[in-house]
Amino acid sequence: MHRFVYERPEALADAVELFARHGAAARPLAGGTDLIIGLRDGSARPAVVVDLKRIAELPPTIEEQGSWLRISATVVMSDLLADARIRHEFPALAEAAAAVGSVQIRNRATVAGNICNASPAADTAPPLLVYGAVVVAVSDAGTRRIPLTDFFVRSGVTTLRSDEFVTAIELPRPSAPLGAVHLRRTRRRGHDLASVTLSCAIDRDGVTRLAYGSVGPRPILVVDESGRLADRGASDTVKEAILDRLFSAASPSPRSMRASPEYRLAMLRVLGRRAVRVALVRLDGGVQDG
Amino acid sequence: MGETIQIVVTVNGRRRALDVEPTATLLDLLRDDLGLTGSKACCLVGECGACTVRLNGRIVDSCLVLAAEVDGGEVMTIEGLAPDGRLTALQERFLDHGAVQCGYCTPGQLMAATDLLARIPHPTVAEVEEGLAGNLCRCGCYVQITEAVLAAAEGER
Numbered sequence: 001m002h003r004f005v006y007e008r009p010e011a012l013a014d015a016v017e018l019f020a021r022h023g024a025a026a027r028p029l030a031g032g033t034d035l036i037i038g039l040r041d042g043s044a045r046p047a048v049v050v051d052l053k054r055i056a057e058l059p060p061t062i063e064e065q066g067s068w069l070r071i072s073a074t075v076v077m078s079d080l081l082a083d084a085r086i087r088h089e090f091p092a093l094a095e096a097a098a099a100v101g102s103v104q105i106r107n108r109a110t111v112a113g114n115i116c117n118a119s120p121a122a123d124t125a126p127p128l129l130v131y132g133a134v135v136v137a138v139s140d141a142g143t144r145r146i147p148l149t150d151f152f153v154r155s156g157v158t159t160l161r162s163d164e165f166v167t168a169i170e171l172p173r174p175s176a177p178l179g180a181v182h183l184r185r186t187r188r189r190g191h192d193l194a195s196v197t198l199s200c201a202i203d204r205d206g207v208t209r210l211a212y213g214s215v216g217p218r219p220i221l222v223v224d225e226s227g228r229l230a231d232r233g234a235s236d237t238v239k240e241a242i243l244d245r246l247f248s249a250a251s252p253s254p255r256s257m258r259a260s261p262e263y264r265l266a267m268l269r270v271l272g273r274r275a276v277r278v279a280l281v282r283l284d285g286g287v288q289d290g
Numbered sequence: 291m292g293e294t295i296q297i298v299v300t301v302n303g304r305r306r307a308l309d310v311e312p313t314a315t316l317l318d319l320l321r322d323d324l325g326l327t328g329s330k331a332c333c334l335v336g337e338c339g340a341c342t343v344r345l346n347g348r349i350v351d352s353c354l355v356l357a358a359e360v361d362g363g364e365v366m367t368i369e370g371l372a373p374d375g376r377l378t379a380l381q382e383r384f385l386d387h388g389a390v391q392c393g394y395c396t397p398g399q400l401m402a403a404t405d406l407l408a409r410i411p412h413p414t415v416a417e418v419e420e421g422l423a424g425n426l427c428r429c430g431c432y433v434q435i436t437e438a439v440l441a442a443a444e445g446e447r
Contacts, residue, residue, distance in 0.1 A: 005293070051356075053359070103402065
């Protein structure tokens with residue numbers, strides 16, 4: 001394994017100081033399910049690894065802050081699944097968290113780490129995008145709140161500065177119930193990475209938010225404000241034309257080993273139609289599997 | 291660089307004070323420092339589950355945890371499942387149902403299945419499959435493993 005110095009600060013200020021001093025040579029360690037693989041295969045070569053789990057200000061909690069839920073950087077997927085507020089108010093996020101890896105992985109992998117790793121296939125990225133998540137990052141210049149739509153650049157690259165690290169992800173709690181769902185396609189059941197991911201959230205005014213991943217360098221959020229996608233009376237032809245337009249930014253890599261671009265684009269359309277249908281049933285209070 | 295880290299960790303009920311390298315994983319600590327070789331070093335990327343142990347009440351892939359991270363924690367390995375040599379009911383059902391062929395994945399399967407039954411005492415087949423999705427068996431004993439877990443849940447003799 002690549003050699004590094006292991007630091008475990010107990011105060012947020014000490015962690016901030018470590019990143020101010022080491023910049024890009026420091027890497028935060030939360031769950032480690034991506035980082036430790038990278039340290040072992042040499043794709044991650046930090047001089048310093050900063051374990052965030054001993055920081056007093058970053059307990060693994062999901063706290064209510066006014067009309068927001070604040071998911072600490074140390075919250076793992078299993079914590080999300082155990083949280084009734086997440087399951088009831090953000091079901092697409094719970095569905096995505098349940099799809100990550102295995103029990104063993106979900107007991108370690110954090111939501112913040114899933115986002116910071118910036119895989120185009122990151123399961124929690126689409127639901128966090130449709131729910132309007134904000135990433136909270138800290139450095140010695142202070143705290144920055146970055147809308148998730150401004151966070152992803154391309155695989156493995158985010159808009160975080162090298163002296164910053166993520167302390168929390170914040171979610172605005174919906175004022176009225178949404179109909180939402182998360183769908184994914186994989187080569188096989190179990191803990192394969194996704195070939196296509198898609199989340200959909202429809203509100204009472206008929207605004208449809210769709211976010212899709214694994215079909216380009218970064219997950220993408222698109223919005224249909226016309227209300228036609230959520231219109232139960234609109235024909236499939238009309239809806240498919242809208243979806244085609246919303247999916248126009250999808251550009252799957254021809255070099256991926258998981259699926260061809262043709263397959264991914266076809267499945268994106270299938271998932272889009274299915275997600276709108278399921279989200280509408282759920283908006284009406286119905287129970288419908290994704 | 292390479293400075294060792296002092297940790298204290300309770301493994302299978304026994305408190306241990308150890309010096310660990312920053313690069314050592316929990317799996318390295320268990321196998322190389324403590325001689326607990328029931329946890330297997332196999333894929334080392336968190337896919338096969340052969341290194342599954344319980345850490346602070348939750349199962350993890352010990353190949354993806356640094357030894358330094360477990361300071362102050364509590365670990366249970368396959369060796370701690372039957373400390374006095376008397377097999378658990380789940381282990382007995384694995385034997386009854388032929389859920390062990392080569393045996394390499396068995397420690398991880400047992401750790402995951404023990405965790406599953408603690409969380410969901412009467413799982414459905416789908417819940418067993420989901421609970422054990424992180425444990426691969428290349429002999430292909432999945433049917434027998436699932437039967438053994440369901441039998442243990444039913445208290446079948």
